[in-house]
Amino acid sequence: MPPAPCLLMTPDVVDIHPAIYQAMYAMEPSPAELDAVTDETTAMLKVLLQTANGFSFTGNGMTRSGTELLAEKLLRHSETVLVPIYGGDGQRLARRLERCGADVMTMERQWGEVFEPDEIVSEMKRRRPALVGLVHGDLTTGQMQKLEEIGRACQEMDILLLADVGATAGCVPLRIDDWQVDAVAGSPGKCLCIPDVIEQVSYNERVEARLAGRRWRFRSHEASRREDNNREMPRYGGELESIRGLRGLRQGLSMILREGIEARFARQQLHAGALEAGLQAMGLQPFGSSTGKLPMMAAFSVPEGVSGVATIKRLWHRGIAIAGTPAGLDADIWRIATIGPGASRQSVTKTIQEMELALIEEGFGLPEGLALAATEAFYKQYE
Template structure:
């Protein structure tokens, strides 16, 4: 009989675009006793979590709650609940996760129309507004922050254009919520999906979502028509039924409403984690948190530049919480990552698609976004590059980062 050792994961400095290090206070919250999902004490925690999520998403929407599952579960829940077969969905693509929105939309039976931008850049909002007016889609699905390219898409005027066209605007803010501003109401976003394992510094396993009355109306209209046709025309109802039971927003909001209609068994410990993670964000203050992410990003950029490395992407649309660095010519990027991990306990990310083998991606997100980690990764990267034969000005990266930190305190 095999005897397995006690679980003892290594301590890492995680500087990827997600997952990131989890705040110890969140880990502590996950150790608390389990409550029944309909225990009044637990349903009070559910209500508090919804209230805190409204502040996080900067919205007055009634519906702010988590989908149980990783970030993709939230994206799928919104799209599968809103898209009816034959709906036209416009997806502007400027990285890997735009393609994901296309794939899920097509699986829902949508007629998908795409706009594509070279990776490393984003769209001028006017380009998307023009496409909305030209295509007259039912839904526009967009990524706010692309971790694949380290780019941040501006939203000026897009929400208003969607309202004019009577289109729903659905936004993947998995990489940005809690790290950069996501102004749901001010930007006229109809549905927004966040993630826990990035700037919120909570383990992967929940996807907070919010949506407004426009989305709810389509969800409920679909449910009402479905009920009316169910016994009369099975073929017609097939196109109206939400294809997923688990990801049906109409059923989920009944579970999160005062009715508490049973839908699934809530992930108790993960809800503790989410509540604590969002509480810590609000305790820090959104503006202070956004400023912290910009401060450590600036120090990281200063160090990388002083090292002589080249950044990837248009600096005018850089995502503050992800920095993409070109791998120097002749360097085995995976060997560098392996040495960082094995010798220094630091994890940075590689890339995929057309950028595979061309860039490293360094995240400065949530609890991982701090001065110790930034200085640690700069010093370690310099040492590893020298070991791989790259001529870098020794010591200058750390000095540049330290100078940046000193300036930020003036």
């Protein structure tokens, strides 16, 4: 077991800020607070997504359930969907859309690279799908696909664009109105650092027109509260637990907005840059394309002669968790993220120090202290 507390520097599991736990569990949920919490959370969510969509809300659900629910209700049986895949998250999106009954067509890029927008647009023209499903940021490879040109082409061809923003909302700038993205969904459990008990969803008038006339509507917290106006909610039940999730999301969003969205992005990029400077000083090589890189995540190839798994275990016993090679990738890599508490100078310098010692113990020859010096030199440029 690692010493407690363990510093989570992985893109897969992140530390929950104590203020979020306090907001969720310090007081017993009350049905009377649902209106206020829902309104405040929805307003802040629209600021984060940079959208004026009237259809922005939250709903109960685990990771990526919002994306699947959107697709299930938007698509008719056997309707065609195009999913560009550039990592494991894209593969999972394709499987979810298949479960919704869609006829899924895929195009694939080598993991660690992203598509040129023209490639996706050309495939859209050739196949004419009803919907394009795209992962904005893929945590298995640390890459991010641009959406602007694809959104514009979807509008011109009357194709809906659905984007999974679970890995980017709160970590990178999102401008879904400017990018003409029709619908977005994603769990706030990564960049907003709250438990995965709630989903954030936003869609525009084009999606609403597709849904018009159908019996189904999202059971969002907005809809739930209207239905509950004339009945007393049970003291213990799913409704009260959903209030806890809303409280956590509201707290996470308010922390971002208090810091300032641009300031938060700049802070995460600063610490990610310092982390990469230290890793490169160790002689490690970045994995994947630099043009499509997620700004808050570092993916590096495991050097020859070093066991990636053994190094992760050494760090784990030193109280630091990083991620290894995801399923489906042939290359051996380490994945380290500067999200939440990991986006701090103390966390980055500790990770670099312990990573250096772990590599030396693995027999990888490098001068002790060189990596930390490179990290500190990077920080001094911005003091």
